[in-house]
Amino acid sequence: MAWHNLLFRLAWEGLQGQRGRSLLTMLAMGIGTASVVVVVSIGLVGRDYVVSLIEGVGSNLVFAYGTGIGPNPTELSFEDLDLLRERVRGVSALAPVLDDAATVPIDGEPRVVAVLGSTASYYQVRNLRMLQGRFFSDLEDRNFAKVCVISKELHRDLYGGRELHDTYLRLFDLRFRVIGVYREGVESAAALEKSEAAGLVAIVPFWTLKHVGNTRTVDVVYMQAESPETVPTVVADTKDVLISQYRNIDGYTIESLDTYLVLVKQVSDAITLGLMAIAGVSLLVAGIGVMNIMLVTVTERTRDIGIRLALGAGRRDILLQFLLEASILSLAGGVFGVGLGVGLPIWIGFINDVPIPVSGVSVVVAFGVSMLVGVFFGLYPARKAADMNIVESLSYE
Amino acid sequence: MSPLADSEPLIQLSAVSKSYGRDGVPVPALRGVDMEVQHGEFTAVMGPSGSGKSTLLHIVGLLDADYEGSYHLDGELTTGRSREELSLLRNRSIGFVFQQFHLLPQLSILENAALPALYSRTLAPAECEERARLRLEEVDLGHRLGHRPNELSSGQRQRAAIARALVNEPPLLLADEPTGALDSKTMREILELFAQLHANGATIVLITHDREVAAAAQRVVHFRDGQTLDGVA
Numbered sequence: 001m002a003w004h005n006l007l008f009r010l011a012w013e014g015l016q017g018q019r020g021r022s023l024l025t026m027l028a029m030g031i032g033t034a035s036v037v038v039v040v041s042i043g044l045v046g047r048d049y050v051v052s053l054i055e056g057v058g059s060n061l062v063f064a065y066g067t068g069i070g071p072n073p074t075e076l077s078f079e080d081l082d083l084l085r086e087r088v089r090g091v092s093a094l095a096p097v098l099d100d101a102a103t104v105p106i107d108g109e110p111r112v113v114a115v116l117g118s119t120a121s122y123y124q125v126r127n128l129r130m131l132q133g134r135f136f137s138d139l140e141d142r143n144f145a146k147v148c149v150i151s152k153e154l155h156r157d158l159y160g161g162r163e164l165h166d167t168y169l170r171l172f173d174l175r176f177r178v179i180g181v182y183r184e185g186v187e188s189a190a191a192l193e194k195s196e197a198a199g200l201v202a203i204v205p206f207w208t209l210k211h212v213g214n215t216r217t218v219d220v221v222y223m224q225a226e227s228p229e230t231v232p233t234v235v236a237d238t239k240d241v242l243i244s245q246y247r248n249i250d251g252y253t254i255e256s257l258d259t260y261l262v263l264v265k266q267v268s269d270a271i272t273l274g275l276m277a278i279a280g281v282s283l284l285v286a287g288i289g290v291m292n293i294m295l296v297t298v299t300e301r302t303r304d305i306g307i308r309l310a311l312g313a314g315r316r317d318i319l320l321q322f323l324l325e326a327s328i329l330s331l332a333g334g335v336f337g338v339g340l341g342v343g344l345p346i347w348i349g350f351i352n353d354v355p356i357p358v359s360g361v362s363v364v365v366a367f368g369v370s371m372l373v374g375v376f377f378g379l380y381p382a383r384k385a386a387d388m389n390i391v392e393s394l395s396y397e
Numbered sequence: 398m399s400p401l402a403d404s405e406p407l408i409q410l411s412a413v414s415k416s417y418g419r420d421g422v423p424v425p426a427l428r429g430v431d432m433e434v435q436h437g438e439f440t441a442v443m444g445p446s447g448s449g450k451s452t453l454l455h456i457v458g459l460l461d462a463d464y465e466g467s468y469h470l471d472g473e474l475t476t477g478r479s480r481e482e483l484s485l486l487r488n489r490s491i492g493f494v495f496q497q498f499h500l501l502p503q504l505s506i507l508e509n510a511a512l513p514a515l516y517s518r519t520l521a522p523a524e525c526e527e528r529a530r531l532r533l534e535e536v537d538l539g540h541r542l543g544h545r546p547n548e549l550s551s552g553q554r555q556r557a558a559i560a561r562a563l564v565n566e567p568p569l570l571l572a573d574e575p576t577g578a579l580d581s582k583t584m585r586e587i588l589e590l591f592a593q594l595h596a597n598g599a600t601i602v603l604i605t606h607d608r609e610v611a612a613a614a615q616r617v618v619h620f621r622d623g624q625t626l627d628g629v630a
Contacts (some may be wrong), residue, residue, distance in 0.1 A: 006508065006515070006522075013503050307499045310460060311513045311561070312488020315481060390460045394499070 029333020037341025326378025
C-alpha cells in the first residue's frame with residue numbers, strides 16, 4: 001500500500017462511483033482535445049503543404065509577361081529577351097517560353113495541342129520530372145532540332161501511355177521525334193492556374209519553334225534567382241529593362257512566387273487563428289464541465305473531506321486528492337481526444353485514398369493543454385474542498 | 398487518583414465563549430467555560446442536547462478555531478493558530494472517536510486505521526500500515542484487516558475507529574457519543590475498551606448524554622446552557 005497508490009486508487013474509485021457523469025465529462029474533454037489536435041495539424045502541416053506546393057513550381061522563381069492590355073502593345077519581344085539576358089543581375093537560369101498551338105489527330109479527332117518553345121533550362125526552372133526519356137539539350141536548341149517532350153496527359157491520349165520507341169509526332173507539318181515524357185514536380189500547381197505546362201502540351205526547342213511556328217512575341221520569361229535574397233533585384237532589374245525600352249510598365253506582370261507565399265502564409269495563419277479560437281472555446285466548455293463535475297463530487301464527499309481533515313489531513317493532501325481526480329478525468333479525455341484527432345484524419349484519408357498529414361507536435365500540445373485544463377478547472381473545486389468548515393462537513397448528510 | 402499538583406494539565410480552557418449567529422441574533426453556545434483535564438484522566442462531559450457539549454468537543458478537538466477565550470493543549474497555546482498548524486497538531490495530539498464511526502467506506506479498515514499515520518508524513522507507508530495492524534489486533538480485529546467498513550458489525554466498526562484514533566499514539570482521545578449508535582451489549586464492550594485504555598494511561602474525554610456511559614468515567618463534568626454546572630471543572 002504505497003501512499004501514492006492509495007491516492008490514485010481513491011481518485012479512480014471516486015470516478016468509478018459516478019461512471020456515467022465521468023464518461024460524459026471525458027467525452028467533452030475528448031472533443032475539445034481532438035479539435036486542438038486537428039487545428040494544430042491544419043496550422044502546421046496544412047500550411048507547410050500549401051507552401052511546398054508553391055515552392056514546388058520552382059524555387060526563387062520570377063516571371064514576367066505582357067498582358068496585352070493598354071494603348072501600346074505590351075508584349076515581350078525577342079529584343080527584350082536579349083536585353084533581359086544581358087542586364088538582369090542575379091539570375092542563375094533563364095527560360096523564355098513561346099506559346100503556339102497545333103492540331104493533332106487523337107483517336108481520329110482533331111485536337112488542339114499547346115506547343116511550347118523553350119530552352120533546355122526550362123526543365124530545371126519549372127521543376128519538371130521525366131517519366132520517360134530525357135529533356136532536350138542546349139545543343140539541340142541551337143541546332144533547331146525537331147525533337148519534343150510531351151506531357152503525360154498527351155502521352156496518355158496519344159499513345160495510351162506506352163513506352164516510347166522511335167515515336168514521331170507531326171506538328172506544323174513536320175516530323176518531331178518524341179524524346180521524353182514529363183510531369184510537373186508539383187502537379188497541383190495546375191490547380192493554381194499558373195502552369196502553361198499542364199494539359200495536352202508538347203514542348204519543343206525555342207529556336208525550332210521560333211522558326212517553324214507563328215509566334216512573334218515571347219509569352220513569358222522565367223528567371224530563377226540565385227538565392228531568395230536576389231529575388232527583389234531580379235524583379236527590379238526586369239522592370240528597369242522594360243522601362244528603358246519605353247514600355248508601359250503597367251501592361252506587364254512581373255512577379256515572384258514570394259508574393260503568393262506571403263499571401264498563403266497570411267491566409268493560413270488567419271485560418272489557424274480562427275480555428276484555434278473555436279478549439280479554445282470547446283476546450284473551455286469541456287473545462288467548465290470538469291469543474292462542474294468536480295464541484296458535485298466535492299459536495300457529495302463533504303463528510304469524507306471532513307473526516308480526513310479531522311484526522312489531520314493537510315491542505316495539500318486534500319488539494320492533491322481532487323486535483324488528481326480532475327487530472328485523471330481530463331487526461332483520459334485527452335487520450336480519447338488525441339485518438340480521435342489522429343484517427344479521424346487517417347481514417348478519412350484512407351477512405352478517400354488521400355493521405356492527410358497529422359502533426360506530431362499537435363499530439364504533444366493536446367496532451368499538455370488537456371492536462372492544464374484539468375489542473376486549472378480542478379483547482380477551484382479542490383480549494384473549496386481543502387477550505388471546508390470541518391465541523392459543518394462532519395455533520396453533513 | 399488525583400493529579401499531581403505540579404504537573405501541567407493536558408487541557409486547559411479559560412473563559413471560552415462561542416455564539417452562533419442565526420438570523421443576525423447571536424445564540425450563545427458556550428458562556429465563559431473554564432475547564433481542566435489532567436494527564437491520564439478519564440472525563441465524561443454530560444449534558445442534554447443543546448447544552449453546548451458538542452461545541453466544547455469541537456473546540457477541544459481543534460476542529461473549531463472560532464471562539465473567545467484561550468485553550469492550552471499540553472501547555473501549548475492553541476488559540477489563534479493557523480489552519481495548517483491546527484491540522485498538524487490535531488494529527489499528532491488528538492484521536493477522534495465519533496458516534497457515526499466516520500470510517501471511509503472505500504478503504505479497508507487497515508487503510509482506514511493507517512490514514513492518520515499517513516497524513517503525519519513522518520513514517521514510511523509500510524511502517525504506517527504495520528502500526529495500524531498492531532492497533533487493530535489490540536482491538537481484536539486482526540482477522541478483518543482487509544474488510545471494508547460495511548462488511549463489519551457496528552461494534553467492530555467502532556473498534557476499528559478506536560484503532561484509527563490510537564495509531565499516532567496521541568496524548569488525548571476524544572469521543573463524541575461513541576456508543577450512541579450501538580446496542581447495549583456492544584456499548585458495554587466499547588466502554589470496557591475505554592476503561593482498559595484508561596488503565597493503560599490514556600487521557601480520555603468522552604461526551605455523552607447517557608448516565609450509564611458517563612458512569613464509566615473517573616470524573617463527570619455536567620454541562621447546561623453553555624456552562625459547567627459546578628463552575629470550574
